[in-house]
Amino acid sequence: xxxxxxxxxxxxxxxxxxxxxxxxxxxxxxxxxxxxxxxxxxxxxxxxxxxxxxxxxxxxxxxxxxxxxxxxxxxxxxxxxxxxxxxxxxxxxxxxxxxxxxxxxxxxxxxxxxxxxxxxxxxxxxxxxxxxxxxxxxxxxxxxxxxxxxxxxxxxxxxxxxxxxxxxxxxxxxxxxxxxxxxxxxxxxxxxxxxxxxxxxxxxxxxxxxxxxxxxxxxxxxxxxxxxxxxxxxxxxxxxxxxxxxxxxxxxxxxxxxxxxxxxxxxxxxxxxxxxxxxxxxxxxxxxxxxxxxxxxxxxxxxxxxxxxxxxxxxxxxxxxxxxxxxxxxxxxxxxxxxxxxxxxxxxxxxxxxxxxxxxxxxxxxxxxxxxxxxxxxxxxxxxxxxxxxxxxxxxxxxxxxxxxxxxxxxxxxxxxxxxxxxxxxxx
Numbered sequence: 001x002x003x004x005x006x007x008x009x010x011x012x013x014x015x016x017x018x019x020x021x022x023x024x025x026x027x028x029x030x031x032x033x034x035x036x037x038x039x040x041x042x043x044x045x046x047x048x049x050x051x052x053x054x055x056x057x058x059x060x061x062x063x064x065x066x067x068x069x070x071x072x073x074x075x076x077x078x079x080x081x082x083x084x085x086x087x088x089x090x091x092x093x094x095x096x097x098x099x100x101x102x103x104x105x106x107x108x109x110x111x112x113x114x115x116x117x118x119x120x121x122x123x124x125x126x127x128x129x130x131x132x133x134x135x136x137x138x139x140x141x142x143x144x145x146x147x148x149x150x151x152x153x154x155x156x157x158x159x160x161x162x163x164x165x166x167x168x169x170x171x172x173x174x175x176x177x178x179x180x181x182x183x184x185x186x187x188x189x190x191x192x193x194x195x196x197x198x199x200x201x202x203x204x205x206x207x208x209x210x211x212x213x214x215x216x217x218x219x220x221x222x223x224x225x226x227x228x229x230x231x232x233x234x235x236x237x238x239x240x241x242x243x244x245x246x247x248x249x250x251x252x253x254x255x256x257x258x259x260x261x262x263x264x265x266x267x268x269x270x271x272x273x274x275x276x277x278x279x280x281x282x283x284x285x286x287x288x289x290x291x292x293x294x295x296x297x298x299x300x301x302x303x304x305x306x307x308x309x310x311x312x313x314x315x316x317x318x319x320x321x322x323x324x325x326x327x328x329x330x331x332x333x334x335x336x337x338x339x340x341x342x343x344x345x346x347x348x349x350x351x352x353x354x355x356x357x358x359x360x361x362x363x364x365x366x367x368x369x370x371x372x373x374x375x376x377x378x379x380x381x382x383x384x385x386x387x388x389x390x391x392x393x394x395x396x397x398x399x400x401x402x403x404x405x406x407x408x409x410x411x412x413x414x415x416x417x418x419x420x421x422x423x424x425x426x427x428x
Contacts, residue, residue: 001049002035002039003035003036003038003039003048003049003093004032004035004036004039006035006049006051007031007032007035007051007093007095008032010051010095010142010143011027011031011095013140013141013142014027014095014142017140017142018140018142020118021117021118021120021136021137021140021142022099022114022115022116022117022118022133023053023098023099023117023118023132023133023134023136023137023140023142024053024096024097024098024099024133024137024142025056025064025066025068025096025097025098025099025114025133026056026063026064026096026097027095027096028060028063028093028094028095028096030062031093031094031095031096034093035093038091038093041091044091045089045090045091045092046090046091046201046204046205047087047090047091047092047201047202047205048090048091048092049091049093050092050093050144050145050198050201050202051092051093051095051143051144051145052087052092052093052094052095052143052144052145052146052147052202053094053095053096053097053098053133053134053137053138053142053143053145053146053147054084054094054096054097054098054134054146054147055097055098055100055104055131055133055134055146055147055148055149056068056097056098056099056100056133057100057103057104057149057179057180057182058081058083058084058147058149058178058179058180058189059077059079059080059081059084059178059179059180060077060080060081060084060094060097061077061078061079061080061084062076062077063076063077063094063096063097064076064077064097065077065097065180066097066114067100067102067103067104067180068099068100068101068102068103068111068112068113068114068133069102069103069113069299069302069303069304069307070113070297070302070303071103071290071296071297071298071299071302071303072290072295072296073113073296073297074296075295075296079178080178081175081177081178081179081189082175082177082178082206082210082212082213083147083174083175083178083189083206084178086205086206087202087205087206090205092202092205095142095143098131098132098133098134098136098137098146099112099114099115099117099132099133099136100112100117100129100130100131100132100133100134100148101129101130101132101154101306102303102304102306102307103180103182103283103287103303103307104130104131104149104151104154104182104187105130105182105283105306105307105309105310106129106130106306107128107129107130107157107372107375107376108126108127108128108129108132108361108363108372109126109127109128109129109130109132109133109136109158110126110129110363110364110366111129111130111304111305111306111307112132112133113303113304116363116364117132117133117136118136118363119136119139119161119162119360119363120136120139120140120162121139121161121162121163121164121401122161122162122360122399122400122401124362124363125161125360125361125362125363125400126161126360126361126362126363127139127158127161127162127360128157128158128159128160128161128162128356128360128375129154129157129158130149130151130154130158131146131148131149131150131154131155131158131166131192132158133146134146134147134148134155134158134192135148135155135158135159135161135162135164135166135192136158136162138162138164138192138193138194139162139163139164139194144193144194144198145191145192145193145198145199145201145202146191146192146193147189147190147191147192147202147206148166148189148190148191148192149179149182149187149188149189149190150166150168150187150188150189150190150379150383151182151183151186151187151188151279151383152186152275152279152376152379152380152383153168153355153375153376153378153379153380153383154376155167155168155190155191155192155391156168156355156379156389156390156391156403156405157355157356157375157376157379157391158192159192159355159391159393159403160355160356160391160393160401160402160403160405161356161360161401161403162401163393163396163401163403164192164193164194164393165192165193165194165195165196165198165199165390165391165392165393165420165424166190166191166192166199166390166391166403167190167191167192167199167203167388167389167390167413167416168188168190168379168382168383168388168389168390169188169189169190169203169207169388169413170188170219170386170387170388170410170411170412170413171185171186171188171215171383171386171410172213172215172216172217172386173188173207173208173216173217173219173388173411173413174188174189174190174203174206174207174208174216175189175206175208175209175210175212175213175216176188176189176213176215176216177210177212177213181282181283181286182279182282182283182286183278183279183282183283184282184286185278185282185334186275186278186279186282186383186384188383189206190203191203191206195424196390196392196417196420196421196424197421199390199417200417203413203417207219207413217411219411219413219414224349224412224414224415224418225349225415225418226258226349226350226415226418226419226422227258227259227349228258228259228260228261228347228348228349229249229253229258229259229260229261229348229349229350229351229352230260230261230262230263230344230347230348230350230351230352231249231260231261231262231263231351231352231353232262232263232264232265232268232351232352232353232378232407233262233353234268234269234353234357234377234378235269236357236374236377237354237357237358237378238357238358238359240359240397240398241354241356241357241358241359241397241402242354244394244395244397244402245352245353245354245394245402245404248394248395248404249352249404251426252423252426255426256422256426261347261348263344263347263348263351264340264344265337265340265341265344265351265381265385266336266337266339266340267333267336267337267340267384268337268340268381270333271333271337271377271380271381271384272373272374272376272377272380273330273333274329274330274331274333274334274337274384275330275376275380275383275384276313276373277317277326277327277329277330278327278330278331278334279310280310280311280313280314280317281314281317281318281326281327282314283310283311283314284310284311284313284314284315284317284318285314285318287299287311299311306369309369333384334384334385337381337384337385338384338385338386340385341381341385341387341407341409341410342409345408345409349408349415349419350406350407350408350415350416350419351406351407351408352404352405352406352407353378353404353405353407354378354402354403354404354405355378355379355391355402355403355404355405356375356376356378356379356403357374357375357377357378358374358375359397359398359400359402360400360401378405379405382405382407385410386410387407387408387409387410387412388407388408388409388410388411388412388413388416389405389406389407389408389416390405390406390416390420391403391404391405392404392405392406392420392423392424394423404423406419406420406423
């Protein structure tokens, strides 16, 4: 099938079905021309024919990086993020920009200024956030792969809710240049796909050192077997969800003849308490450029409730920081978690746990923000530790998708992918 035919099929499907899903905020009007140009090439790149959707906080030249906010509703990107440059160089095509929780602030996909995203895998239930549109677009069959950003679970949570694969790479494995910050020390661009191989294919292209991102690095990971797994359990996980994952892991370890042991990441019980001061403080700092003078509208005058909560919280934390009350203490917990991961990975090859402590909840029920803090309690530690993690669909519980999270050491994406493929085959 030609690239042109393929993108036309996707566009037709989006036109017919996305009105009820609301996964896209904007489609690439040059898509067909770009597809024809790729078809005309004699030598095609690694991603020729791969159709990719992009979360609207990643810059794609000529398309709107609105962050699903009225603040940047009219902002059209003047350049490509590094990940987009690399995708285009290998002949991947960008189909459009996806919906998300405003400025990546949220858990449910309901905080967009342009309407909530529906969950194609469980209609009437939240698709998870903040990369809601990217996960929904993949689950609905509107694209091959989507890019999202993950600060504390924003790729893995929607992947779990929508029954797809979601990868958060190691911090620095993928350049952040061109990503609109939520938290500079935690954000990571990653991939969402229907299968592990597709997620890996795009990751291999977008990863690697970038001189415009000083924290980026070239991976030296080699294919390694997984023989020993660590099982992480935390208080607060729904008993049905935990039992469902435990049963799957028990069958998996026996089938693949893996050894297992219960592991504990020291400091992970404080993950939520450390995560929010870091995110709120760094987001407050990053949002100071959104003053309405250079582009957009002043953020305090145009953003929604969850965004303002984080900005005002970050402002208060910054005022108190001369005594080192919050941010510096949170960074201390972050370092403790990172050290604990390093220690645990000396005895196990990977760590397994549920992706989410609860099942997706019904849309429009609007739980209190403090009740939603637990949603990413199992995903936050990987961001604080800078390690790589993936959510894999392992079935449905009460008719709702359940994701299992696999965590590997920093830079060990190759090991993560190889093991995930075995798990994927087992779950099939």
